[in-house]
Amino acid sequence: MQGLCVRPRLAVALVSLAGTQAAAQTAAPPNPVQSPAQSLSQSQKVSAPRRTIEEIIVTANKRRENARDVANSVTAISGRELARRDEVTLQDLASEVPGLSLETDDKTAVRIVLRGLNTGSAGATVASVIDDVPTNATGAQTNAATNTPNYDTYDLQRIEVLRGPQSTLYGATAEGGLIKYVTNPPDPTAYSGSLEGGVVGATDGGIGGTMKGFANFPLLDGKAAFRISGWSEWMPGYIDDPELGKTNANSAQQYGWRASLLVNPAPDLSIRLTAQRQTLLSNGADYVQVVGAAANPAAPPGNQLSPVNGNTNDTGLPQPSQAESAVYYANISYDFGGASLTSTTSFAYNNFTNSYDYTNLNLAPGLTYGAYLDAAVYGKPLLLSEQNDSDGNKFNQEVRLTSDPGFTILGQRLDWLGGAYYTRETTTFNQDIEARSTTDSKALLSPAAGSEGVQSALSEWALFGQVNYFILSNLDIALGGRLSGNAQHSQTSTFCCVLYGPASVEPELSANSHVQLYSVAPRWHVTDDTMVYGRIATGYRPGGPNLPPPGYQNLASYGPDHTVNYEIGVRQDLLDHRVTVDVTGYYINWKDVQILSIVDTASGPYALNGNAGDAVSKGVEWNLSWVPLAGLKLNAVGDYTDTRLTTNAPGLGGMSGDFLPYVPNINSSVNVDYSWAAFADYTAFVSGTWSYVGQRYTGFSPSTTVSNSHTLLPGYDTGALRAGVENRHYSVEAFINNMSDARGITFYANNGGANQTGQANFIMPRTIGFTARVKF
Numbered sequence: 001m002q003g004l005c006v007r008p009r010l011a012v013a014l015v016s017l018a019g020t021q022a023a024a025q026t027a028a029p030p031n032p033v034q035s036p037a038q039s040l041s042q043s044q045k046v047s048a049p050r051r052t053i054e055e056i057i058v059t060a061n062k063r064r065e066n067a068r069d070v071a072n073s074v075t076a077i078s079g080r081e082l083a084r085r086d087e088v089t090l091q092d093l094a095s096e097v098p099g100l101s102l103e104t105d106d107k108t109a110v111r112i113v114l115r116g117l118n119t120g121s122a123g124a125t126v127a128s129v130i131d132d133v134p135t136n137a138t139g140a141q142t143n144a145a146t147n148t149p150n151y152d153t154y155d156l157q158r159i160e161v162l163r164g165p166q167s168t169l170y171g172a173t174a175e176g177g178l179i180k181y182v183t184n185p186p187d188p189t190a191y192s193g194s195l196e197g198g199v200v201g202a203t204d205g206g207i208g209g210t211m212k213g214f215a216n217f218p219l220l221d222g223k224a225a226f227r228i229s230g231w232s233e234w235m236p237g238y239i240d241d242p243e244l245g246k247t248n249a250n251s252a253q254q255y256g257w258r259a260s261l262l263v264n265p266a267p268d269l270s271i272r273l274t275a276q277r278q279t280l281l282s283n284g285a286d287y288v289q290v291v292g293a294a295a296n297p298a299a300p301p302g303n304q305l306s307p308v309n310g311n312t313n314d315t316g317l318p319q320p321s322q323a324e325s326a327v328y329y330a331n332i333s334y335d336f337g338g339a340s341l342t343s344t345t346s347f348a349y350n351n352f353t354n355s356y357d358y359t360n361l362n363l364a365p366g367l368t369y370g371a372y373l374d375a376a377v378y379g380k381p382l383l384l385s386e387q388n389d390s391d392g393n394k395f396n397q398e399v400r401l402t403s404d405p406g407f408t409i410l411g412q413r414l415d416w417l418g419g420a421y422y423t424r425e426t427t428t429f430n431q432d433i434e435a436r437s438t439t440d441s442k443a444l445l446s447p448a449a450g451s452e453g454v455q456s457a458l459s460e461w462a463l464f465g466q467v468n469y470f471i472l473s474n475l476d477i478a479l480g481g482r483l484s485g486n487a488q489h490s491q492t493s494t495f496c497c498v499l500y501g502p503a504s505v506e507p508e509l510s511a512n513s514h515v516q517l518y519s520v521a522p523r524w525h526v527t528d529d530t531m532v533y534g535r536i537a538t539g540y541r542p543g544g545p546n547l548p549p550p551g552y553q554n555l556a557s558y559g560p561d562h563t564v565n566y567e568i569g570v571r572q573d574l575l576d577h578r579v580t581v582d583v584t585g586y587y588i589n590w591k592d593v594q595i596l597s598i599v600d601t602a603s604g605p606y607a608l609n610g611n612a613g614d615a616v617s618k619g620v621e622w623n624l625s626w627v628p629l630a631g632l633k634l635n636a637v638g639d640y641t642d643t644r645l646t647t648n649a650p651g652l653g654g655m656s657g658d659f660l661p662y663v664p665n666i667n668s669s670v671n672v673d674y675s676w677a678a679f680a681d682y683t684a685f686v687s688g689t690w691s692y693v694g695q696r697y698t699g700f701s702p703s704t705t706v707s708n709s710h711t712l713l714p715g716y717d718t719g720a721l722r723a724g725v726e727n728r729h730y731s732v733e734a735f736i737n738n739m740s741d742a743r744g745i746t747f748y749a750n751n752g753g754a755n756q757t758g759q760a761n762f763i764m765p766r767t768i769g770f771t772a773r774v775k776f
Contacts, residue, residue, distance in 0.1 A: 054078065055067070055068065056076040056078055056158060058070060058074055058076050058158070058160050059132065059160070059180075059182070060072050060074045060160060060162050061169065061466065061468075061478070062132070062169055062400070062402065062417060062466075063402055063405075063415070063417070068531070068571055068573070068580070068582075069523075069531065071478060071521040071522070071523040071533035071534075071535060072162060072164070072166075072521065072533075072535060073098075073099070073162065073163040073164055073535075073567065073569065073584050073586070073621065074160055074161065074162050074163070075096070075097045075098065075160070075161045075163075075623065075637075076158050076159070076160050076161075077093070077096060077097075077158060077159045077161075078157070078158050079153070079155070079156045079157050079158055079184065082153045082156060082159065083153075083154075084673070084685070084687065084722065084733075085671075085687065085689065085720075085722065086720075086722065086735050086737070086769075086771075087153060088152055088153055088154075088233065089150050089152070089153070090102060090110055090112065090148070090150050090179075091104060091110070091763075093159070093161075094667075094693075095637075095667065095669040095689070095691035095693070095718075096637060096669060097161045097163075097637070098163070098584075098621035098622065098623060098637050098638060098639040098667070099114055099115045099116075099163045099177075099619070099621050099639045099641065099667075100112070100113070100114055100161060100163075100667075101113045101114075101116075101118075101662060101663055101664055101667065101693075101696070102662075102746065103118065103146075103661070103662035103699075103746070103747060104286075104746040104747055104761055105146060105747050105761065106282070106285055106286050106287075106321060106354070106761070107150075107235075107250075107252055107280060107282045107286060107321065107323075108147075108150075108280060108282060108321040108322065108323040108352055108354060109143075109146040109147070109148075109321075109352075109354065110146065110148045110150055111145050111146045111148065111662070112124070112125075112126040112128075112148055112179065113125070113126070113176070113662060113663060114126050114161075114163050114164075114176040114177035115163055115164060115176055115177065115565075115586065115588060115617050115619065115641065115643070116588075116617040116619070116641045116642075116643030116660055116663040117175065117176035117563065117588070117590060117615075117617060117643075117660075118660050118661055118662055118663060119593055119594070119595050119615070119649075119652060119654075119660060119661070119700065120595070120596060120652075120661055120699040120700060121140070121145060121593075121594045121595050121596055121609065122140035122141075122143060122144065122145055122594075122596060122609060123139075123140040123144055123145055123173070123541050123594060123609075124136055124137070124144045124145045124148070124173045124541075125145070125173065125175045125176035125177075125541060126173065126174070126175075126176050126177050126178065126179060127166070127170055127171065127173040127174040127177075127178045127179070128148065128149050128151075128178075128179050128181075129170070129178065129179070129180050129181070130151065130180075130181045130183065130276065130327055130329075131181070131182060131183055131274065131329070131331070132180065132344070133327055133329045133344065133346040133348070133396065134170075134171070134173075134346075134348065134394070134396055134423070135149050135325065135327050135348040135350070135394075136148060136149055136173060136350070137350055137390075137392045137394070137425070137427065138172070138173065138392075138394065138423065138425045138458050138460070139392075139425060139427055139456050139458050139488065139490075139544065140544070140609065141390075141427055141429050141454050141456045141490060141547070142350075142352070142390035142391070142392050142427045142429050143352070143388070143390060143429075144173075147323070147350065147352040147390060149278075149323075149325040149350060150280070150323070151181050151256075151278060151325070152231050152233070152254060152256055152278060153181075154212050154214075154229060154231040155183065155184050155212075155214045155229040155231075155258065156181055156182060156183055156184065157182045157183060157184045157185075158182050159179065159180065159181055159182070160178075160179075160180040160182065161177065161178070161179050161180075162174075162177050162178040162179075162180070163176075163177045163586075163621070164176075164177060164535065164537060164539075164565040164567060164586060164588070165177070165517075165519075165537045165538055165539025165563050165564075165565045166178045166537070166539070167482065167517050167537075167538065167539040167540055168464060168466070168480040168481060168482045168517045168518065168519045168537065168538070169464060169466065169480065169482070171421070171460075171462065171482075171484070172460070172484075172486075172540060172541055172542055173541065174539060175539035175540055175541045175561075175563050176539065176563070183258060183260065183274070183276075184214075184227065184229075185227070185260065185262055185272065186216060186217075186224075186225030186226055186227040186260050186261065186262040186272075187216050187218070187225055187227070188218050188219070188222045188223065188224060188225040188262065188264065189218060189222060190216075190218065191216060191217060191218060191776075192215075192216045192775075192776070193213070193214060193215040193216060193775070193776050194212075194213060194214055194773060194774065194775045194776070195212075195213040195773070195774050196210070196211070196212050196213065196771060196772065196773035196774070197209065197210060197211050197212075197771070197772060198210045198769055198770055198771035198772065199769060199770055200236060200767050200768070200769030200770075201236060201767065201768055201769070202236040202237075202238040202764065202765055202766070202767050203238070203741055203765040203766040203767070204238060204310070204311065204765065205236050205237055205238030205239075205248055205311075205765065206236040206237045206238065206247075206248035206251055207236055208233070208234040208235050208236035208251070209233075209234050210231070210232065210233045210234070210771070211231070211232050212229075212230065212231040212232070213229065213230060213231075214227065214228065214229035214230075215227070215228055215229075220263075223263065223264050223265065224261070224262060224263040224264065225261075225262050226259070226260070226261050226262075227258075227259070227260045227262075228257070228258070228259045228260075229257065229258045229259075230255075230256070230257040230258075231254075231255065231256055231257075232253065232254070232255040232256075233253065233254045233255070234251070234252075234253050235251060235252040235253065235254065236248065236251060236767070237249055237250045237251030237252075237283065237284070238250065238311055238764070238765055239284065239286065239287070239288060239311045239312065239313060240311065240312045240313075241284065241312070241313060241314065241315055241318075242309075242312055242314055243314040243315060243316055243754070244315065244316070244318065246284070246318075249283060249284035249313075249318075250282065250283065250284040250285060250286050251282075251283050251284075252280065252281060252282040252283060253280075253281050254278065254279070254280045254281075255278070255279055256276065256277055256278030256279065257276070257277060257278075258274065258275070258276040259274070259275050259276075260272060260273065260274040260275075261273045261274075268334055268335040268336075268337075269332075269333070269334050269335075270331075270332070270333045270334075271330070271331070271332050271333075272330070272331045273329075273330050274327075274328070274329055274330075274331075275326075275327075275328045276326065276327050276328075277324075277325070277326040278324070278325050278326075279322070279323070279324045280322065280323040280324075281320070281322050282320060282321045282322070283318070283320055284318060284319050284320065285313070285319040285321070285356070286761045286762075287313050287319075287752075287753075287759040287760065287761060288307050288311055288312065288313055288759065288760055288761070288762055289307065289308045289309065289312060289313045289314060289753040289754065289757050289758075289759060290304065290305055290306060290307055290308060290748070290753065290757060290758045290759065290760045291303050291304050291305070291306050291308060291757060291758065292304055292749075292750045292751055292752075292753055292756070292757045292758020292759070293750040293751075293758065294362050294365065294366070294750060294751035294752075294753070294756040294757060294758060295365055295366050295756045296365060297365060297706060297750055297751070300711070300750060304711070304750065304758060305711075305713070305714075305745060305748065305760060307743075307760075308753070308757055311762075311765070313753065313759065314753070314754040314755075315357040315359075315360075315754070316357060316359060316383045316438065316441065317355075317357035317359070317383050317385050317436070317441055318355070318357075319355050319356055319357055320355050321352075321353060321354045321355065322351070322352070322353045323350075323351070323352050323353075324349075324350070324351045324352075325348075325349070325350050325351075326348070326349040326350075327346060327347070327348045327349075328346065328347045328348075329344065329345065329346035329347070330343075330344070330345045330346075331343070331344050335404070337404075338403065338404055338407060339401055339402060339403050339404060339407070340401070340402050340404065341399070341400075341401050342398075342399070342400045342401075342402065343397075343398070343399050343400075344396070344397070344398045344399075344400075345396070345397050346395070346396045346397075347393070347394070347395050347396075348392075348393075348394040348396070349391075349392070349393055349394070350390075350391070350392045350394075351389075351390065351391050351392075352388070352389075352390045353387065353388070353389045353390075354387065354388045355385065355386070355387045356385070356386045356387070357383065357384070357385060358384045358385070358386050358433075358752070359382070359383050359384045360751075360752055360753060360754050360755075360756075361384075361751060361752050362706050362751040362752070362756075363706070364706065365706065366756065368756075369384055370382055370383065370384050373435060373449075373498070377435075377447075377498055378435060378445050380438075380445075381438045382435045382436060382437070382438060382445060383435070383436040383437070383438055383441055384433070384434070384435060384436070384449070385433070385434045385436055386431070386432070386433045386434075387431070387432045387434075388429070388430070388431050389429070389430045389431075389432075390427065390428070390429045390430075391427065391428045391429075392425060392426070392427040393425065393426050393427075394423060394424075394425045395423065395424045395425075396421070396422070396423045397421070397422045397423075398419055398420070398421045398422075399419055399420055400417060400418070400419030400420075401417065401418055401419065402416075402417040403415050403416045403417065412469075412470065413470040413476075414467065414468070414469055414470070415467070415468035415470075416465070416466065416467045416468065417465060417466055418463075418464070418465035418466075419463075419464055419465070420461070420462070420463055420464075421460075421461065421462040421463075421464065421484075422459075422460070422461050422462075423458075423459065423460050424457075424458070424459045425457070425458045425459075426455075426456070426457050426458075427454075427455075427456045427457075427458075428453065428454065428455055428456075429453065429454040429456075430451065430452070430453045430454075431451060431452045431453070432451040433449040433450055433451065433499060434448070434449050435448075435449045435498075447496070447497040447498055448495075448496050448497045448498065449497070449498045449499055450494065450495065450496060450497055450498055450499035450500040451494070451495045451496075451500075452492065452493070452494050452495070452500065453492070453493045453495070454490060454491070454492050454493075454547060455490070455491050455493075456488065456489065456490040456491075457488070457489045457490075458486060458487070458488045458489075459486065459487050460484060460485065460486040460487075460542075461484065461485055461486075462482055462483065462484035462485075463482070463483050463484075464480070464481065464482040464483075464484075465480065465481060465482075466478055466479065466480035466481075466519075467479050467480075474524065474525040474526075475522075475523070475524050475525070476522070476523055477520065477521065477522040477523070478519070478520070478521040478522075478523070479518075479519070479520055480517075480518065480519040480520075480521075480537075481516070481517065481518050481519075482515075482516070482517040482518075483514075483515075483516050483517075484514070484515055484517075485512070485513070485514040485515075486512065486513055486514075486542050487510065487511075487512045488510060488511045488512070488542075488544045488545060489508055489509070489510045489545075490508070490509050490510075490544070490545050490547055491505070491506060491507070491508040491509070492505075492506045492547045493505045493506070494506075506547075509545035509546070509547065509557075510545060511543060511544045511545040511557040513542050513543055513559075513560055515540050515542070515560065517538045517539070517540065518536075518537075518538055519535065519536065519537035519538070520534075520535070520536045520537075521533060521534065521535040521536075521537075522534050529572060529573040529574070529577075530570070530571070530572045530573075531570070531571045531572075532568070532569070532570050533568070533569050533570075533571075534567065534568045534569075535565065535566075535567050535568075535569075536564070536565065536566055537564075537565045538562065538563065538564050538565070539562070539563040539565070540560050540561065540562045540563070541560055541561050541594060542560045543557055543558045543559040543560045543594075543609075543611075544557060544558065544609070545557050546558060546608050546609055546610075547608075558594060558608075558609040558610050558611055559592055559611050560592070560594075561590065561591060561592045561593050561594045561611065562590075562591045562592060563588055563589065563590050563591075564588065564589045564591075565586060565587075565588045566586065566587045566588070567584055567585060567586035567587070568584070568585055569582070569583065569584035569585070570582075570583055570584075578626065578627045578628070579624075579625065579626045579627075580623075580624070580625045580626075581624055582622065582623040582624070583620065583621070583622045583623075584620070584621045584622075585619070585620050585621075586617075586618065586619060586620075586621070587616070587617075587618045588616065588617040588618070589614065589616060590614060590615040590616065590617065591614050592611040592613075592614070593611065593612055593613060593614060593615050593645075593649070594609060594610070594611055595609070595610055595611070595612045595649060595651060595652040595700075596608070596609060596610075596652070610651055612647075612649035612650075612651050612652050612654075613645060613646070613647030613648060613649045613656075614645070614646045614647050615643065615644060615645050615646055615660060616643070616644060616646050617641065617642070617643035617660070618641075618642050618643070619639055619640050619641040619642060619643075620639065620640050621638070621639040622636070622637065622638055622639070623635075623636075623637045624636045624637075631674055631675045631676050632672075632673070632674045633671075633672075633673045633674075634670075634671070634672055635670070635671040635672075635673075636668070636669070636670050636671075637668070637669050637671075638666065638667055638668030638669060639666070639667050639668075640665065640666055641663055641664065641665060641666075641667070642665070643659065643660045643663050644656075644657055644658060644659050644660065645657065645658045645660070649700075650702075651702060652700045652702060653700040653701045653702040653709045653710075654700045654709075654710070658697075658700075658710060659696075659697050659710075660697075661696070661697050661698055661699040661700060661710070662696050662697070662698070662699070662747075663696055663697075664693050664694040664695065664696045664715070665694040665695055665696065666692065666694035666715070667692070667693055667694060668691070668692045669689060669690065669691040669692070670689070670690045670691075671687065671688070671689050672687060672688050672689075673685070673686075673687040674686050674687070678725055680727075681727045681728070682725045682726065682727045683725065683726055683727065684723075684724070684725045685722075685723065685724055685725070685726070686721075686722070686723040687721075687722045687723075688719065688720065688721045688722070689719065689720045689721075690717065690718075690719050691717060691718050691719075692715065692716075692717040693715055693716055693717070693744060694715040695712060695713065695714060695715045696712075696713055697710045697711065697712055697713065698710060698711040698713060698747075698748050698749075706751065711748055711750070713745050713748060714745075716742045716743070716744035716745075716763075717740075717742060718737075718738045718739070718740065718742045718744065718763070719738070719739040719740060720735065720736060720737045720738070720739060721735065721736045721739060722734070722735040722736075723735075724771075726773075728775065729774060729775050729776065730772075730773065730774055730775070731772070731773045731775075732770070732771070732772045732773075733770070733771045733772075734768075734769070734770050734771075735768070735769050735770075735771075736766065736767070736768050737764070737766070737767045737769075738763065738764060738765060738766045738767065739766060740766075741765050741766040742763065743762050743763075744762060744763040745760050745761065745762055745763075746761045746762070746763060747760065747761040748760045748761075
């Protein structure tokens with residue numbers, strides 16, 4: 001009896017599980033004390049039209065710095081700008097950040113890629129943090145690469161995206177970079193709040209809407225404050241399922257809340273307690289049925305990417321999904337005078353549940369699993385369902401001592417920090433595959449198809465530090481290092497029958513590793529308005545134990561992979577800070593790349609983690625802004641990326657010279673924002689965005705008899721327009737996203753659709769909406 005042959009994107013998620021480890025580690029806590037102007041929600045601020053480029057303070061190096069002065073590739077987007085451009089999720093940010101791309105399988109399955117580091121493996125290469133608290137899963141047993149926390153951007157102070165390895169300060173899953181969500185802290189000086197609501201409709205789809213709000217309360221005569229925010233968004237569906245008789249089957253709702261208490265019991269002591277929880281419930285998958293190449297993957301038709309019948313997908317089973325993320329943390333900071341001691345204690349939780357209809361998934365060209373199981377086992381037509389349920393709990397503790405700005409030793413300026421970090425993560429992954437009746441989809445057929453569960457535990461410790469030595473007043477060099485070790489334990493259990501045979505409990509497997517990392521970043525302020533910097537930095541993703549398929553024993557563990565990043569950048573302000581230029585060139589060596597390879601077993605193809613050769617990523621990133629007159633800002637961001645395998649990887653299905661998957665060769669965006677005094681105290685604004693996503697390839701496939709490997713996807717462009725009026729208390733805004741109703745593809749599989757067709761995910765069609773806010 002053969003098991004399920006999986007698509008490359010779900011090689012971990014069907015009859016296989018693979019293990020890896022990649023731990024994102026904690027950073028600086030949110031700023032404990034902020035001025036009222038800093039802590040005020042960005043969506044509240046209304047100011048006169050600016051004549052210069054806005055400056056943003058970031059904490060990329062775990063200390064407050066102007067983004068323009070950081071010797072690192074960092075993009076910072078303020079909360080006000082996020083709200084103005086209606087950028088709510090990771091999908092909205094992709095065109096705004098150089099070097100950022102996404103592989104979007106579904107609303108609850110998003111792989112973040114920075115600077116092209118993607119082979120489709122199970123472990124994450126980009127870390128996600130909230131206020132410098134790590135939240136993404138460390139181990140790959142829970143499909144960490146695609147089970148990504150996708151936080152709503154409401155009531156954020158800013159988002160920081162750090163490109164290139166950040167592992168010396170942030171740990172393992174920052175191998176390719178970091179996405180940091182910086183929340184608005186409570187403000188002890190003033191009451192404030194906001195409420196907003198809106199409606200949105202999708203072309204040939206449904207209607208959705210939003211409700212959001214926050215309130216800030218000063219306490220104890222300005223020595224404390226409490227801030228609470230909440231959001232709920234109803235996402236319109238736009239894909240129909242004729243077989244189930246459902247319209248707009250992929251509608252969804254996302255809701256969440258955040259509460260934070262700030263206490264300053266003494267001038268030098270700050271305590272902040274924060275809790276956040278968010279849930280995304282999707283009623284159906286975002287797949288559209290396309291022509292595909294299921295019958296002959298070796299010779300796909302020229303129109304394989306074309307929809308069969310518009311935005312439809314015939315399935316016999318509903319495909320709901322859920323993503324739930326929570327984080328609870330305490331930040332305590334004390335300034336001794338000359339240096340500050342910070343303790344960050346946190347607990348993060350992530351749950352992802354995905355349901356799929358795999359009745360039409362191919363075992364071989366022209367033969368689906370549904371048809372095969374009908375003939376070989378059940379003797380009747382059937383539906384084949386599969387559900388993945390992953391849970392991860394993550395405890396983190398970091399203690400860090402950081403010098404105050406301007407610290408000197410013997411008259412020489414020296415900024416420094418040092419700290420220790422510990423994390424403990426436990427995860428469970430359960431996978432149930434069930435044969436169901438075609439007349440009653442809730443009725444299970446006998447014998448059971450089978451299920452599998454994995455229990456895993458991971459612990460990691462690290463010592464890290466960074467010294468910034470000022471050779472001259474305008475020339476300095478930052479030296480960073482990290483020493484860390486980790487231990488992993490995993491155990492697999494299988495539960496009967498057709499796909500796995502008799503129930504069994506495999507022996508526990510373990511793996512251990514240690515790593516030393518470094519970073520070197522010289523910075524030269526040529527003039528007050530021109531800075532040149534360089535950076536050499538290393539990153540890594542730990543290896544781990546391989547979970548054996550049925551009948552296999554004593555499989556070797558897979559090793560860590562490593563990155564070495566070389567970059568040089570220049571930032572310049574011109575014409576009295578009305579023009580800014582930020583250009584970076586980089587080259588990354590990626591060694592011992594972790595991949596998913598396929599092993600043939602009696603139960604069918606089984607995915608295992610392994611290492612396969614090397615890759616190189618190189619490119620140029622740019623961010624150019626110009627304020628030609630008060631209130632008008634022009635901005636162009638983008639990147640050119642060339643990322644390829646440099647050695648053959650037969651276990652991956654890739655050869656030297658092949659491009660890595662879902663990485664556009666060119667990504668670019670142009671934004672135009674204009675605001676002016678309209679009437680009374682109201683300011684009017686209008687803004688537009690044009691974005692282009694270039695050609696990219698789909699994932700590799702070792703099982704080429706079923707899945708065609710490395711399909712070229714065409715580039716596409718989109719446009720958005722927003723307009724409205726606002727004052728200090730009220731605002732209204734109308735917007736159109738994807739104005740041309742472009743059909744950009746974010747994911748493609750050549751099989752899995754009814755009647756030997758394929759499936760693809762397209763960007764959301766044209767949407768038109770309206771938002772109103774009141775601030776107090």
